[in-house]
Amino acid sequence: MSFPRRSNLVVPAAAWITYLFLLVPSLIVIPISFGGSGEMTFPPQVWTLDLYRQFFADAAWWGSLIQSLRIAVFVTLVTTVLGVPAAYALQRTNLPGGKVLGGLAMGPLLVPVVVLALGLYLQLGPIGLADKTWTVVLAHSMLALPFVMVSVGAALRHLDPSYEQVALIMGAGKTRIFFKVVLPQLRSGIAAGALFAFLISLDEVIVAYFITGTATQTLPVKMYSALRWEVSPVIAAVSTILTVVSLAFAIGLMWLERKDRHD
Amino acid sequence: MSETKPYLDRWAGLALLLPMAALLAIFFVYPLARTVWQSFYEYGFTLRAYETLLSSTLFWKVLKTTFAISFTATIVALLAGYPVALHLSRLPPQRRMPYLVMVMLPFWTSILVKSFALIVLLGYDGIVNNALSFVFGSPIHIPMVFNRVGAILGMVNYLLPFMILSILSSLLTQDVNLGRAAEVMGASRFTIFRRITLPLSMPGVLAGVLISFTLSIGMYITPALLGGRQDMMMANLIDFYTRQTLDWPLASAIAVVLLLVSGVLVAMLGQVRGAGGMKEMAR
Numbered sequence: 001m002s003f004p005r006r007s008n009l010v011v012p013a014a015a016w017i018t019y020l021f022l023l024v025p026s027l028i029v030i031p032i033s034f035g036g037s038g039e040m041t042f043p044p045q046v047w048t049l050d051l052y053r054q055f056f057a058d059a060a061w062w063g064s065l066i067q068s069l070r071i072a073v074f075v076t077l078v079t080t081v082l083g084v085p086a087a088y089a090l091q092r093t094n095l096p097g098g099k100v101l102g103g104l105a106m107g108p109l110l111v112p113v114v115v116l117a118l119g120l121y122l123q124l125g126p127i128g129l130a131d132k133t134w135t136v137v138l139a140h141s142m143l144a145l146p147f148v149m150v151s152v153g154a155a156l157r158h159l160d161p162s163y164e165q166v167a168l169i170m171g172a173g174k175t176r177i178f179f180k181v182v183l184p185q186l187r188s189g190i191a192a193g194a195l196f197a198f199l200i201s202l203d204e205v206i207v208a209y210f211i212t213g214t215a216t217q218t219l220p221v222k223m224y225s226a227l228r229w230e231v232s233p234v235i236a237a238v239s240t241i242l243t244v245v246s247l248a249f250a251i252g253l254m255w256l257e258r259k260d261r262h263d
Numbered sequence: 264m265s266e267t268k269p270y271l272d273r274w275a276g277l278a279l280l281l282p283m284a285a286l287l288a289i290f291f292v293y294p295l296a297r298t299v300w301q302s303f304y305e306y307g308f309t310l311r312a313y314e315t316l317l318s319s320t321l322f323w324k325v326l327k328t329t330f331a332i333s334f335t336a337t338i339v340a341l342l343a344g345y346p347v348a349l350h351l352s353r354l355p356p357q358r359r360m361p362y363l364v365m366v367m368l369p370f371w372t373s374i375l376v377k378s379f380a381l382i383v384l385l386g387y388d389g390i391v392n393n394a395l396s397f398v399f400g401s402p403i404h405i406p407m408v409f410n411r412v413g414a415i416l417g418m419v420n421y422l423l424p425f426m427i428l429s430i431l432s433s434l435l436t437q438d439v440n441l442g443r444a445a446e447v448m449g450a451s452r453f454t455i456f457r458r459i460t461l462p463l464s465m466p467g468v469l470a471g472v473l474i475s476f477t478l479s480i481g482m483y484i485t486p487a488l489l490g491g492r493q494d495m496m497m498a499n500l501i502d503f504y505t506r507q508t509l510d511w512p513l514a515s516a517i518a519v520v521l522l523l524v525s526g527v528l529v530a531m532l533g534q535v536r537g538a539g540g541m542k543e544m545a546r
Binding site: 008011012014015017018019021022023024025026027028029032078081082083085086088089090092093094095098101104105107108110111112113114115116118119120121122123138139141142145161164165174199202203205206210220223224227228231235236239242243246247249250254 | 269270271272273275276277279280282283284286287289290291292293294295296297298301343344346347349350351353362364365366367368369371372373374375376377378379380381382383384386390419420423424452480481483484487488497498501502505511514515518521522525529
């Protein structure tokens with residue numbers, strides 16, 4: 001019977017075509033970014049750092065990178081500070097509207113981002129709050145919140161409530177219990193949520209494109225505008241920087257998930 | 264202390280939830296409500312925006328394009344993704360990790376990076392065309408980008424992780440003994456796939472298709488960068504009316520239509536998957 005042997009190869013072969021299609025567009029920017037600023041080829045004819053020099057020589061480019069990193073840091077802080085206590089409260093109370101609120105926090109995932117971008121534009125533009133860094137931070141926090149709630153919520157479900165009961169019986173206050181007993185056990189869930197929030201904000205284009213102006217432009221917005229007009233080779237350097245940061249965070253997340261499973 | 268009494272009282276719970284609720288109210292609920300309101304309001308209540316939409320040939324054309332591109336991208340993602348899910352499900356769990364990393368890689372890379380890479384790869388003088396020219400010894404310029412093919416390829420690349428993980432989760436819940444029993448009774452591998460594996464994976468396929476289609480109809484960046492002028496989708500039309508013609512009610516009305524369509528799709532997904540399916544989109 002020869003058929004089983006052949007079908008043994010059909011699936012991996014078909015799978016590998018897709019693996020390549022998944023892999024190549026995400027990674028090919030790295031070698032291209034070390035080519036010259038002439039024609040973009042693979043493999044590059046010369047290996048140079050010219051494109052990175054161009055990137056850092058242009059204040060508009062690296063300025064928007066700094067702006068993006070700054071926004072992402074604030075988004076991480078805001079979503080953690082708002083999300084962790086909220087996720088905890090949703091697990092440990094039975095408020096009448098709790099379920100609805102928990103569902104609402106997932107809402108930003110289910111609504112097309114362009115609809116939210118338009119809504120924020122209509123809301124913030126007329127009252128002069130567009131083109132402000134802090135409104136971008138809060139808008140991105142809204143988009144990243146579901147990811148934080150899911151990560152922290154998953155960690156909370158594994159948290160045994162009897163630790164809190166024991167601490168309570170021993171006379172600790174609930175605030176102290178939250179900081180000394182609950183938070184340390186949620187460490188990797190909170191860290192995963194924070195990494196998610198940072199990445200979501202760093203890569204976000206559409207909302208930022210609608211509500212930022214020249215003063216607050218983020219790197220993805222600058223990149224999007226550049227890509228619409230001409231495909232300049234310096235974008236390869238920008239892409240590599242973004243990809244390396246994303247990959248570092250993704251590896252961090254996977255490491256956290258693995259660690260969780262072994263704990 | 265009774266079992267049902269919650270650990271935190273009402274006021275503590277309220278205090279912990281309030282900041283998050285405020286963020287959601289101001290930056291999620293209000294903008295949505297504002298969009299709906301704006302679609303009915305110009306110096307007073309009006310249905311002008313919706314009347315304009317219904318009679319606008321551009322809107323109907325874009326609506327058709329949106330559905331056509333989303334449908335094709337979803338089907339291609341299904342056909343390209345199913346073998347990967349099957350391959351992953353047949354690997355022993357400890358060997359699955361590196362392959363899962365490859366699947367998740369596009370999920371972690373910026374959509375702009377992928378769009379840029381696809382332009383460089385598939386362009387007129389792109390890497391693929393150059394390689395083909397080299398192999399065949401004559402100049403080859405297959406148009407693969409700035410047209411519908413480009414838009415669809417870009418979307419498929421974006422959709423694949425969602426599709427693959429959705430099918431994989433369905434494949435992994437199957438009882439391996441079913442396949443073994445069929446094998447013992449003399450079924451060929453193909454028969455086992457056709458009669459057992461495939462039918463049992465249908466919930467995952469259905470969920471993957473719904474997730475992909477929902478994500479597709481709201482796509483903005485990919486059609487704008489990789490598609491041609493003819494491939495404008497609803498999200499791009501919203502942007503066009505917002506920034507180019509400053510017709511906010513019209514832009515809002517299109518947004519409301521998009522919201523309703525994706526609402527129906529999300530509700531269907533909820534039926535297929537239960538509440539868990541929605542949370543899965545976050546992973």
